[in-house]
Amino acid sequence: MTRFQKRLVPGYDLFKLVVAIILILLLIMLLSQANRAAPEFPSAGLSTPTLTFTQTSIPAPTETRVPTPTFTPLPDTPVPLPSKSELTQATVTACPSAITRIKIGDTVRVLLRLNFRYGPGLNWEIIKTNNSGTDLEVIGGPACTSLLTDSGLKAYLWWKVRTRDGQEGWSAEAPLINPYYFLDPVE
Numbered sequence: 029m030t031r032f033q034k035r036l037v038p039g040y041d042l043f044k045l046v047v048a049i050i051l052i053l054l055l056i057m058l059l060s061q062a063n064r065a066a067p068e069f070p071s072a073g074l075s076t077p078t079l080t081f082t083q084t085s086i087p088a089p090t091e092t093r094v095p096t097p098t099f100t101p102l103p104d105t106p107v108p109l110p111s112k113s114e115l116t117q118a119t120v121t122a123c124p125s126a127i128t129r130i131k132i133g134d135t136v137r138v139l140l141r142l143n144f145r146y147g148p149g150l151n152w153e154i155i156k157t158n159n160s161g162t163d164l165e166v167i168g169g170p171a172c173t174s175l176l177t178d179s180g181l182k183a184y185l186w187w188k189v190r191t192r193d194g195q196e197g198w199s200a201e202a203p204l205i206n207p208y209y210f211l212d213p214v215e
Contacts, residue, residue: 128185128201129213130166136189136201136211138162144197148186149173155197163214164189167196187211 130136138158145152148171158164168188175182184200191197201211 128170129209130187130201130211132166132168134166135214136164136166136187137214138164138199139210139212142199142210144189144191144195144199146197148188148198150175150182150184152198155195158191158199162191164191164199164211169198170201171198 138160140160142158142162144155144158146155148169150173166187167190169186171186173184173186182203184203186198186200188196189199199211202209
């Protein structure tokens, strides 16, 4: 016998036949039970059953106060940021992220691979990811975003930045955990 010939197991075909017969019998039993449970309608007129309702007295509902949940939807369009004159240091320090080390007009360097987004926040689409060592110009911001997750509060301080090729987007300077920074001012 060559190695390409199939080895036969005695009784294997009989086993397959018995399994097939058992499965067919189970299917027949299930179908007959389903037919017994189905409602029967008169076949001559094919009329549909009618339902009748009777009015009963329903007790008056008791007043139960349920707290109204609060929901803050994510923005579909970019949220306008405050003007430079409206922005104060108090706005920046009110963000529960690490303390800022940069300001508009600074050149900053990406410390780790960092996402570059269309808007400030994790819900905005990623334009690209800047590699470590990439220099960016800070042209706007800051914007603070916070999100309460199952694992706790996540907060980031975002800056509008421009790449050397003129592309503009948003990158986070730092998360809630201090002193972990994504962007570092270039001196």
